[in-house]
Amino acid sequence: MIREQTVQIGSLHLDSGVRLPGVEQRVTTYGTPEHDGSNVVLVQHALTGSGRAAEWWPGIVGDGALFDPKRWCVVGINALGGCYGSTGPASPAEDGKPFGTRFPRVSVADIVRAEIAALDRIGISRVDTVIGGSLGGMRALQWALAAPERLRTAIVVGAHDHHSAQGIALNALQREAISLDPRDGLRLARKIAMLSYKSDELLRLRHERRGDRLGKPRFDVEGYLEHQADLFEARMDPQSYVALTHAMDSFDVRDTRMLRVSPEFVFVGITSDWLFLEHDVRAAARRLSLRGGRARYVQLRSGHGHDAFLAEASQLRELLQPFAGKVYCYD
Numbered sequence: 001m002i003r004e005q006t007v008q009i010g011s012l013h014l015d016s017g018v019r020l021p022g023v024e025q026r027v028t029t030y031g032t033p034e035h036d037g038s039n040v041v042l043v044q045h046a047l048t049g050s051g052r053a054a055e056w057w058p059g060i061v062g063d064g065a066l067f068d069p070k071r072w073c074v075v076g077i078n079a080l081g082g083c084y085g086s087t088g089p090a091s092p093a094e095d096g097k098p099f100g101t102r103f104p105r106v107s108v109a110d111i112v113r114a115e116i117a118a119l120d121r122i123g124i125s126r127v128d129t130v131i132g133g134s135l136g137g138m139r140a141l142q143w144a145l146a147a148p149e150r151l152r153t154a155i156v157v158g159a160h161d162h163h164s165a166q167g168i169a170l171n172a173l174q175r176e177a178i179s180l181d182p183r184d185g186l187r188l189a190r191k192i193a194m195l196s197y198k199s200d201e202l203l204r205l206r207h208e209r210r211g212d213r214l215g216k217p218r219f220d221v222e223g224y225l226e227h228q229a230d231l232f233e234a235r236m237d238p239q240s241y242v243a244l245t246h247a248m249d250s251f252d253v254r255d256t257r258m259l260r261v262s263p264e265f266v267f268v269g270i271t272s273d274w275l276f277l278e279h280d281v282r283a284a285a286r287r288l289s290l291r292g293g294r295a296r297y298v299q300l301r302s303g304h305g306h307d308a309f310l311a312e313a314s315q316l317r318e319l320l321q322p323f324a325g326k327v328y329c330y331d
Contacts, residue, residue, distance in 0.1 A: 001069070002054075003029045006085060009117040015250075018104040021094060025118035026078040026085025028052050030061065031069035037126035040073045042115070042151075044132025044139040046310075047193075047244055048236055050084035051076030059313030060131075066317045066324055067129075075124070079139070080114040081106045081243035087114075089239030103243055108135075108251045112142045116150070126150050129324070133157035133309035134276070135244065138251045144263045145256045153323060157268040157300075157309045157316070158276050160284035162252035167275060170196050171245040182238040187229035189241060194228050199272040199305035254284075258291045265295040266323050268309070268316070275306040 005027050012023045028051035033040045043053040043061055053061040053076040060066045061074050078086040081103065089103040119125070130140040130151050137159025144154035163171075174189035207221035214223060265288055269281035281297065288295040298319055302308035309316060 001031060004051075004085075005029075005122070007118040007121045009114060009121060012080075012110065012114055012117070014104055014110045015107040016105045020087065020104060020106075023080065023087045023114055023117075024085070024091070025080070025087075025114055026051055027118055027122065028076045029073065029122075030054060030075075031071075031073040033073040033075075033124055037124055038128055039071065040075060040124055040127040040129075041067045042075050042077070042119075042127050042130045042140075042143070043067070044130065044136030044143075045076065045079065046132070046134035046136045047248065048232070048241070049136070050082070051078045052084075057310065057313060059317045060320075066320055067131075075119070075127070077115045077118060079135070079244060079247075080111045081240055081247060083237035083240040088237065089243060090237050100239055101242075103239060105250075106243060106247050108138050108142045108247050109146065111247060112139055112146055115139075115143075116147055127152075129153045129155060131155035131157070131320075132159075134159055134306065135248050137276075138163075138248065141253065141265075142251075144265060145253055145258075148261050148263050151263050153264045153266065155266045155268070155320060155323065156281075156284075158270050158273055158281070158306055160267070160276055160281045161254050161287065162284075163248050163250075164277070164280065168249045170275075171249055175242050175245060178238045178242055183233065186236060186238045186241060187233055190229050190232040190236075191225040194225060196275045197305055197307040199274070199303055201272060201303040202305060205303070254287060258288070258293050262293050264323075265293055266320070267295065267297045268300055268319065269297065270300045270302055270304075270306065270308045272303050272308065273306040 007025045009023050012020045067074050078084040081088045089099045093099045130143045132140040137156040140154045141156045177188040178185035210220045212218045212220050212223040267281050267285040269278035285295040285297040302312045304311040
């Protein structure tokens with residue numbers, strides 16, 4: 001059973017000091033939650049995703065997947081600042097006009113506070129697992145640090161406890177492109193992002209220096225980037241992209257104090273990821289352990305780059321199977 005609802009959470013005070021009124025959260029639920037939340041999994045989407053986790057993470061969510069709705073209640077929430085139903089730049093401001101470029105800066109902590117409020121409104125006070133990749137991994141980690149008593153396990157895939165200078169620089173370039181021209185800038189931003197999500201190995205394997213498969217006067221890899229820009233332009237709001245990349249850039253929880261009640265942390269590093277480097281993911285797990293957290297690091301071997309958490313869902317499922325709903329020991 002799938003259910004979608006828009007949940008009103010009222011005003012939200014942001015880390016920036018701004019009060020955002022009338023906040024809405026778009027919540028998608030697969031399955032039925034137990035009263036104690038013991039079968040609830042919160043699946044956090046990445047930068048451009050939605051709460052419909054089964055659509056973009058097969059193998060992890062869906063029939064026969066790691067989190068099968070026949071056993072689990074899977075919840076997805078469109079991030080604050082997004083464009084798939086939650087309050088964001090396309091939403092009306094108090095003057096009735098869309099926020100657009102006036103939408104305030106939001107942090108990952110703001111996004112998580114909005115999610116917690118939405119779950120409270122629908123009667124879910126605790127979840128078993130929070131899992132996500134990339135920005136979704138940041139959100140999973142923030143959940144565990146902000147509300148450790150509300151979950152058992154946080155699974156952080158292809159992300160770590162702060163955004164790197166490299167990641168910030170790439171996001172800044174993409175936002176600059178959008179500021180010059182919302183439409184063409186968004187297309188260019190997507191092309192830049194896609195290169196950061198893939199590996200050199202994968203691009204050589206798929207495209208090398210071959211000519212365009214459609215016969216146009218360009219290299220095949222150029223055609224691939226153009227196709228990705230076409231798809232992205234049709235579904236993404238430029239200002240949502242700006243808002244959520246700013247949220248990623250501001251993320252840094254390296255100095256967050258561990259509370260006595262600590263959930264279990266699983267960090268997944270990807271061998272060919274150069275956006276969230278494997279050794280940085282491993283270091284984040286180590287930092288948490290040194291602060292008293294129960295953290296474990298596991299490795300996803302793939303040539304797909306950062307996107308391996310999406311492209312290698314079957315392999316990721318096998319890697320995470322031991323941590324799905326079971327108590328385990330830490331290294």
